[in-house]
Amino acid sequence: MTHLPNLVMDLGLILGAAGIMTLLFKKLKQPLVLGYIIAGLLVGPHINLFPTIIEIENINVWAEIGVIFLLFSLGLEFSFKKLVKVGGASSIMAGAEVVVMLLLGYLTGKLLGWSTMDSVFLGGILSISSTTIIIRAFEELGMKSHRFAGLVFGVLIVEDLVAILLMVLLSTLAVSQQFAGAEMLSAVLKLAFFLVVWFLAGIFLIPTLLKKASKLMNDETLLIVSIALCFLMVILAAQVGFSPALGAFIMGSILAETTKAEKIEHITTSVKSLFGAIFFVSVGILINPAMIVAYAGPIALITVVTLAGKLVSITAGGLIAGQGLKTSIQSGMSVSQIGEFSFIIATLGLTLNVTSDFLYPVAVAVSAITTFTTPYMIRLSEPLYRSVERMLPARWITSLNEYSSGAQTISTTSDWKLVLRSYGVNLVVYSVILIALVLLAGEFLYPFIHETVIKGAWGGIVTTAITLLFMAPFLWALVVHHPQKEAQGRIWANKNYRSLIIVMEFTRIGIAILFIGFLLNRVLSVQVAIIVGLFIIGLLVIFSKRIQDFYIRIENRFMSNLNAREISAASKMSHTLVPWDAHLTSFEVSPESVVVGKSMLELQIRELYGVNVAVIERGDRTIMAPTRHERIFPGDKLYIFGTDEQIEAFRQFIETEMASPATDGETGKEDIGLQMLVVSADSALLHKTVRQSGVREKTKGLIVGIEKKGERLLNPDSELVLEEGDILWIVGSPWRIKQLEGTTQKAAVV
Template structure:
């Protein structure tokens, strides 16, 4: 009889158990992750009813591969651009939640008498929510399009990045076994340096490589190349002292910016599902039911801390960022669980041998309980909001509403803000690139040249020359390039600020010269370094034009690669209809355009310009074949079909700015939220909102009615006013005052700033 390796036997057992339990959980409409964990529990060494895994060491290797592919797929869905777009509100909410849960987890561990390292890892485990479980719950409940769901998705994106940082920090802490502030800071700076370096290098090289090789790639080769890139970055991250999972995540996020992202994500999905299943089954294998019974009390306490702590921290973060009470409560109730990253952090503690054996099954048990409670927490969020609204004092509600309204403002960006932000960004980017070039030169290039090309001092000279030529474009950009030339020109026009501009310019030049000195100090004495440094500065000045052209080509290629995915989407929406030379062209509507607020019927674009409006994109909403009554909103993206001359005429039309008269400008700026009380004899008494004429008389809108302590937001137009009603109107105070004067007993308006 042929001997079958235990690895194949174990793998068959794992996948068989996983298949049966996932079919059962699919039938019960429960998360598949829980099915995998239960499958692992059944085939693990602690349950004797079923065949048991023989070689756990091999399964752990498969599980590590599963973590790599899980994070690679997560990176493909992540994209650093998404992080930029999530906005400040989601970032504030996520950071507050992580900090609060880290503290609560640590304090809970200490209350339970656990060791310091167990308590720290417990905080890390509790601080990250489950993306998979939340997305599934939103799909089942049909709430993905609601406002709070968008905020939650932003929170999850920020949490993913924070989780990567936590893994690095916890690894550093586990190795050092002490809270060394300098070591932790060094770890964070090292992580930031390598993240930026890998991202810049990856975006510059990989999209270009995929584009050049696209004609040679079918689905099979694209899958192999993608997995090869993932594993190469895993090796690179391990060599740099980071976890392999970090490398997989970074490569996924780089590939997410390419035009092949959707294709790669589709191809990798099966690989991820396979190894992901093995990982979650291995999670279940490590669970000891007896230990879970022993630690039933701590599991219950930690579950309660998770549910309450996450709900309160996210709700508080939402209120701080001005999201309103209802949205904040809904967001907080949606993220009250732990999931995939929590298992990975728990696995990290076991791998590093710094956490106790009980922490892992406790984390899994808490995850299982909070997974089941997630849909019910989301459903209960709205009733909880109504309860809180009833119990909250009116003064507090008024303060919250005013604070929320005050944060929803459009901020303007000053020239100084533009200039300083671009200076800082470019300084950081160029410094990272130049430092990495110097380090690579000293560690790899110089030994290679000295051993294989030229010996002695001449080898140092050749190394320095090559390194300087590679650095030259970035030194030029650091010292001379003006990323915000127009804004800086406007600042320079004000003589009061010229000295500050000069200081900034000299500072940039000084940093560039400092880097030249650092390079020369690697290989030459101080006296010789000064002489060679002057020669290098002269070289930069003499060939400034050539270096500038070369740098612009580098920058253009990077920007093209970075925006390749968006450019491809634009190309898909821009076709030529032969033989008529008709194009589909997109225009973004400026908020100050004369077309804002007008319907397509009013604009008569087909009659006047010969173009048809085919699509209107408004945020996440796409309006295809809009009707003639569709209004144009600020920042809409309008796609029109027409000849080049027609679309150009339409472009000039929409770029026309709306001009307000002085009285219109005054009215626009004086719009306020007013309240008007309905008294006996009021012209509005016993009239419906529709028939009251308030809209026409005040140029305003009734947004709320308060009747005998009951508040009605956005009341129905058929509502009839009664004596004592307090009506809230958004309109012009002058016109509302005229409406009051028409009443024998006028109410007393109160303008709310």
């Protein structure tokens, strides 16, 4: 009889149990993750009703591979550009939740008499919600398009990055066994440094590689290359001192910016599903049912803390961010569970041997309970809001509404803000690149040249020359490059600010000299370094133009790779209809365009220019075949179908700017807000329709809602008659609306 390795037998047992539980949980319409965990529990060493796995150590290796693929897949869905686009509201809510749950988890552990490390890891486990479970619940309940769902997705994106940071911090804490502020700060800075280096290098190199080799790649080749890149980054992360899962996540996020992202995600789904299933089954294998029974009390307490803590923290964060009571409560009720990352953090504690055996099964039990409660929590969010609204005093509700309206005021961006932001980004990015080049030269290039090419001072000079060749374009960019040249020029025109601009420029030059000194100090003696340093500065000045051209080519390639997906999507939307010489093209609506705020009916685009607006893209929302009542907003992307002549005429129209309202000393930019106006008995607006009221003409604003006899009307019809006691909600310039209010009162007095 042929001997079958234990690994093969264990794998067959695991996948067989997982397959049966998958079918069962699909039938019951429950999350598959719970099915995998129960499958692991049944084939684990603690239950003897079914065949049991033989070698747990081998399964743990497979499970670690499963974590790598889970994080790689998560990175493919993550994208750092999504993180940049996440609004401040989602960031505030996620920050509030993580801080509160870390604190509550720690205090709960201490209350239960657990050790410090158990309590800290419990806080980390409770602070991250389950992306998979929330998305599934939204899909089943048909709520993905709701406003609060967009906020929740933003919160989950921020949480993904926080989870990576927590893994690094908890690993550092586990090694040091104490809360050392310096070590924690060092770990965070080290993580930030390598994140920037890997992201910049990855975006510069990998999309170019995939583009050059695209003709050679079928699905099989692309799968192999993608997994190879994933594991290369895993190895690199491990060599630097981070967890392998972090490397997988970073490579996934880099590939998410390429034109092959969707295809890679599609072809790696089956591999991720396979190893992900093994990971979750291994989670169940480690569960001891007796431990769950013994810790039933702590499990119940932690479940209550999770449900209540996440609800309160997210709701509070939403209110602080000005999202209104209803949206905040709905968001808080949606994230009241723990999931995949919580398992990974719990596994980290076991792997590092710093947490007790009971913490892992407790975390899994809490996850299972909160997973089952998630759909019910989401359904109950609106009834809870109505109950809270009834209980709160009327003045509190009014104050919350006023704060929410005020928090959503649109503010203009000053020239100083643009310039300082560009200086800050440039300083961070180029400093990271230059430090990385110097470290590489000191750790690898100099030893190689010194041992194999030339020794002594000349070896240091050769190393310096090669390194500076790579550093030169980034030194030039750090010292000379001005991304916001126009804004800086406007500031320079004001003589009062010229001294500040000069100080900033000299600061940039000083930092660049420090980096050159940093390099010279690592490979040369002080005397030689001073002579070579002066020579280097002279060369940089002489060859400034060539260095500039080289940097611009580098920047163009990086930006092309970074925006490749958007460029590809735009090209796919551009098709030509040969018989009529018509084609599809797109325009982005600037905030100053004459079309802003107007409906399709008012613009009469088809009648005046002969083109059709086929699609409007608004953020993450796509409006197909927009109706005549659809209004145009700043930042909208309009997809227009027509001939070259028709599109050119429309382009000239859409790029026409509104007449500037800057008269009598006013500025061209105004703050925008949601303002309330009550129609009194002597108001000039009384008994007039919305159209006749002249609100649009007098305030440059728009009536977006009317409260009439206790009924709320959103986007009221233009023929609606205004009556005494009506409350108008107007989006526009606050001072203009106040001026209108004064005008109506004066008209009544006359």
